Structures are given as structure tokens and as C-alpha cells.
Amino acid sequence: MGFRPPGGRGRQRDLSCPDIRFISGGNRVIPADLLAEATAHVDAGRFFTELAALVGYPTVSDHPDGRAAIEAYLDQALVPALTELGCETEVHPNPDPAGGPFLVAIRQEAPDLPTVLCYGHADVVDGHTGQWREGRDPWTLSADGDRWYGRGAADNKGQHLINLTALRLLLEHRGSLGFSLKFLFETGEETGSPGLAEFAAQHRDLLRADVLIASDGPRLDAATPTLFLGARGAARIALDVDLRPDGYHSGNWGGLLRNPATTLAGAISCLVDGHGRIQVPELLPAELPDTVRTALEGVTVANSPGDPVPDEGWGAPGLTPAERLYGWNTLEVLSLGAADIERPVNAIPGRARAMLQLRHVTGTDVGGAAEAITKHLAARGFSMVGVTVESTFPASRTPVDDPWARWAHRTLAEVVTGPVALLPSFGGGLPNHVFTDVLGLPTLWLPHSYPGCLQHAPDEHLLAPVAREGLVLATALFHALGQRGKAARR
Template structure:
């Protein structure tokens, strides 16, 4: 670490590293992983409730927070937990966020007979469901706040910590909850942790998330299949029709063919933020395919600054046991991943009109799910403050991504609460977060808690250079 400065508290850094090295973090995370908080499973509500009451409430109380649990305005979602610590109305307020739920444990599919609900270490990899997404990440931030409070006796800022219990099922009710509790959740900045770093070794800030729209294309021409010899060349083949329709939307090299499905351009500030950002830099990452995706863009610009239209599934008849017949129906599920600024409110009509104009009016288009894109502008003063603070403290370059390629409910904080959003992830792209063998890297946890503690310390330190941005309003 560099020498002493207003950004760095050497005692805090040492205690943060000792917390990891001593095994205390592993033990704490092990207890958290033991709760099977699978939000997609109706039976999990008891585990979710226990996790809130037995794990998160005590941790928030230890931070001097008053804690309240709220029912979800959407009956398909679980409860919300809010911890609040007010040190002075004159101080800045930090909003933190985490999600208590995890995806299905997929027990029986983990390597070496691992139990998804028991944290196990294999070298630097700590395996367990939720280890990376999101229990390990919100533990890093809770522990960093706890260490800061122990070091200084105060945080130097006000704290609101919001936990939801349905992020893995699309955050039902979160937007409505934010609208209804806007005053309680009002803050100067969001600092939260979820998703991956750029790679395992690069400290990363990202500022938002791409949105997504899932589409079903259905070519349902007739209830029966007809002999391909007797009727070939006379009856329209729905599978051939569907293939042609998809190719008119996105070509065989991954390039979107409908201008309305593309962003208006790549903003200069986004291009500048992505300059020099390398993609697929971790061991085990797949190699990007030559000639795939939008031409004229770097890999980072395609992934973090542009839109993609992906075919998620495609089928007609029985691929494993085909018969000599023209099928009656073919279907495909596509997903548009899009950046902020893309207009998607009429996407069904746009695609249907495009297909009809190209001779495919028989392709039925429906939208099955969607989530919005959002980002904090890369030139926001809070971004400069966070990046400079972390780079001064670590002596390492910090990658700033305008958004991650995946999804998070960032729009709730930017669009509803009007906050600048700084996401400091404590995982990496190869963590297998939604698959068997999900794991957290111990080295990232160790560096992550130092980064988080450094950022929180700087937020509460009036003499920090650079200073925190001026309060608005």
C-alpha cells in the first residue's frame, strides 16, 4: 500500500486484511451460505425470513442501525429490510444495497460431491451457493463498515442499507417500494456490490447495467406435419420461415439488422471510459470469436457500450428423432440486451412490422419479459471521486465500465431515486454464479474489503483529496 494519506487509514487496511487472513470472514460467510434462500422456490420463504432475522438484522444492529422489515407491495416477491444510521443531517448519506436471495442450489450437480449450502475451500476458491452472488459481496461491505466504525467510533456519514429478497427473480416490487419509501431511501450516492469485476485481478467500478427484452417468435402454421416428399415445395416450412425471419433481424455474424434495435451511437464519454479495457482476461474465459458482432467496435465497446440480439433457444419437431415430414410449428426465444438510451417501448410492433415488410407476416411476435437499462454518466463527479480515491489508495489502475453486460435493478436507484450509482464488485466473470460450483475467490475478497473500507473511509473524511462531490439540494 502507498504511504499515509487522507484517503488511507493504515490501521483500517491492516485490520481488513487480518479479518480475511484470520479465517473470520470465511467463518462468517459459511454461516450465511448455510441458509437456502432460493427465491424461485416457494418453500424458501422460511429460509429467507430466517436469514433476515438471524443474519442481517444483527449485522445492521451492530452498525448502530435502526432496522425495519417491510412487506413487498408485489405478492410475488419477498420482504425488504432497511437499516438506517443517522449521525448528523449535515453529513452525506450513503445508500448501500444487497440481495439476500440466491438462485436454485442445483444440489447433486456440484463437482466432487460439494453441498451448495456448505462453504468449502479449494485453494483460493470458496465454493457455495451465494458465495459470490450476493452474500459474499454484501458481507464484504457490511464488514468494511463495521471495521470503519470500530476504527473511528463513527462512520462520518449517514447510512441506509437496503436488502431485497427477490433479485434473482427480477426484483418484483422493488421499484414500487422505492417509490413508496423515497424519503427513507434518499441519499447522496449509492455504493453497492454485485456482478463481476472486469477480470479477477482488476479492481473495477461499473455504473449501471444493460437492459433486456425476451421475445418469442412463433410460426404456428398447421396442427399436423405432412410428408416432406409428397408436400415439399408446396407447403411453407415453419422452421425455414423462422430461420429466414431471424436472419433478417440478426445476421449469421451477430450483427443486428434493424436500426431501431440499435443505440443511436456510442457516446464519447463511454468510448473514452472503455479505451484500453480488455475483455476475457481471466484464466478459463472463452476466447472471443473473430468476426463476431458489430464491426468497427472494440470488444469492450461491443460488450459494454452496444446492443446485441441473441437467440436463446430454437426448435421445431424432434431434433433427436427426425421424421420425413414438414413440421407444423417452429419457435424461438430471442433476447435483446441493450444499453441506456435505446427505445424499447414499441419493440414488439417494431419487430412485427419489420418481419411483415420482409414477407414474414406469419411470424407471431410477443414480449415475455423485460428489464430496463440505466447508467450513471461516466463524467459524473462521484465517478471521478471514487476512481481517484481507489487508485490513490491501491496504486493500481481501476477499470470504470459504463455498465455491465448483464442485469441489475440499477434503474431503481438512478431513475426513481435520482442517485449516482457506484458498483464496486467483489467477484469475477468466472465465478459460475448461476451454475453449479459457484465460488468466491479469497484474493478478491481480501482486496475487496480493503477497497470498500478505503472508499467508506474517504466518504467520511472531510479532508479527502479529491473531496466528495457537493451535495445537491
């Protein structure tokens, strides 16, 4: 190990024919015929046929029937694809009984070459059968123009199929990859990746690599190739104002009894005001690093047709929308209620409850969040509000100025005529911390989907132009890495 490479912006363009130019020169010669084959693989329908086979497995990880489908998916779909890449494969049990198995595949080339760890997840969320438009079956891939509908088409089967295909095309073209390959597939990402961190800690030597290259989540928008380096974390925070077991007539007792709903509303406004600004200093990052600010200069969010328009005056002041989304913390109210809001009666309720979510970047002390919120509320007269942090998900990111990040961004930017967005963190959640914190790897995420793909909902779809461009970008990145590996051996 120890191989190190030498030391984006949003835009709109027509995706019907991605702007691709082929690079040459130095060690990153990428043959035009290789990238043309990647494009043809999608345009000729071969990729659609392969993806249709994967979508046909109902690999729902939170349903008993899904376990059998997951085992079949590993054995019948992934193992043959990985074996075709010259990998030795092994299915490992999950140390957490709540999770499913892990599939590890290894192709070892020369020992002095870099080793790449790739990742994907075989599981999907519930198919929501009967809720898709035009009678679509979630387990049958169907095309409507450039949209390919099916559960898992975008999350994550289409994305890991793109990377598997890129590796296969490179191997067919060159006869070798130019680096050693390891692939880790988990089967419980949609249920919070149970056992993944423990498995990685127990198998550090097995998963040892120089860099993670993986694909999940959306790119900045449909038109913008994107590289992101980590993920924000999340914490669910329950606020409970439980004052009495019964409700009391609002005419007879109003003004005498504390109203838990009014109390809760006031407490929430002490934590996050009516303009979305966090009021608890301990829930904020210490700073927005200059490297993050520079990386996000000019990045435009909500840039796809049909996206909602970001609200003026909402969120942390002094930050751009991209900085608020990818470099800062937000506190959102997910649910809020007291009594029966659909059929209210003339009574002061006895209890009110809310669920909040803190999305946070690295450096936030989530472990101290409950204590900080409790102290903050008590100082403002709300000691009767119970605070419970019910679940957390760690934040992590590879530094923007990491040599691997610079190399990957430069390589991708040389393949397309337009800019490539470099995002410090993905806005949502991914188990990136397993790779950065447990395995100690720099992480490069090259997403092959877009924010409007409707993942986790009816009508999930993969955009054909994004798949085409994604396959070209993945092929170029793996090819460039193989060339770097050859150069390192000279």
C-alpha cells in the same frame, strides 16, 4: 442531502498477494493500519467463518421452503450485523405478493453529512444439490485453495458481507463513519426483484440519499478492480411461425407447403445476421458516447484463464469487444426449434418457434421493439411471423463524467498500484434503474466477484484474493467518503 464530491484498464497480475499501497494526503488519508486490518480479517479466517454462517441459510426465493430461510436470514444474520453498526432496522412487507420482504436499516449521523444508500439481496438461486463436484454441499462453505465454494458465496452474500465488514472496521477504527448510512436488502432479486421499484417509489423519503454504493455482479476479470455505473437492460422476444396443426410428408408436399422452420431461419437472419450484427435500426442505440468510448479504451474482456476467446468478425463492426459488451446492444438467439430435433421424421413441421434476447443500453426504445420488428419482417416478406415481447428489464447508468463516478474511480485508483476499470454498464442485468430512475441517485457498483465464479450453477465460489482485495477497496472507499463528509462540514 445535496452533498457532492469535487469534481480503467484491464490487466493481469498475481492475485495471491494483491498490490496495495496506502494513500495519504489531503482529506483522503487512509491509515495503513486500517487497511492492514482489512487484509488480516480475511487472512486470519474470520471472514470465511462469517461467510460460512451466511451460506448455511438456504434462502432460495423461488422455493416455498426458502421463504422461512429468508426470514431467518434477515432476523438472525442481517439484523444483528446492522444493529452492530448502530442502525435502526425494520422489515417491510412487499407491495407485490409475488415478492418477499425488504429490510431497511438506518444509521443517522450529523444532518449535514452525506447519506449513503447500500444495497444487497438476501436470496439465492436453487442450490442444485447433488450436482456439485467432489460431493460438495451447496449450503456448506468449503475451501479448495483460493476458491470458497457455496451457494451465495459470490452472489450475493459474500459481496454484501464484504461491505458490512468494511463499515464495521471503519466504525471500530474511528468511532463514527463520517456519513449517514442506509441499507436496503431485498429478498427476490433472483426472481426479477418483484415489488422493488414500487417499494422504492412508496418510500422515497425513507430511502433518500446522496449516492448508492453497492456490490453485485462480477468485476472485469479476477485481477482487475472494477467500478461500474449501471446495467444493460434485457428484452425477451418470441418469434412464432404457426402455419398448420399437422406435419406433412416432405416427399409428397415438399416445395408446395411453406416450411415454418425455414421461414423462421430466414426471419431471424433479417433481424440479426449470421455474423451477429443487428439489422433492425430501431434495436440499436443512437450512438456510442465519447465518454463511454474513452472509459473503455484499453479495457480487455475475457482476460481470465479458461475464458473463451472472443470470435473475430462477430458482432457490431467497428467496435472493440469491450464496447460491444458494455456500451452497445446485442441480439442473441436463446432457443430455436421445430418438431423433434433429436428424432426427426420425414415431415414438414407445422410450427417453429424461437426465443431471442435483446441486451440493450440506455436510450433504446424497447417499448416499440415488437412493432419495429413486425414492420421490419413484413417489409421482407415475413408477415406470417408472430412477434411477442414477453419480458423486459430496463437499462440504466450513471454518466461516466458524473462527479461521484470520478471521485470513486480516483479514490480506488489511489489504493492499488495497478489500474481500476471503469465500466459504464455491467453486461448483465441488475435493478439499477430503481436507484437511478425511481430514487434519482448516482450509482457506484464495486463488485467483489469475477466472471468465472459459476454463480447460478453448481460450484459457485468466491475467490479468496478477490475477497481480500475487495474488503480493502470497500474500506478505503467508505473511509474516503467519511473524510469528505468531515471536510464538507468545515
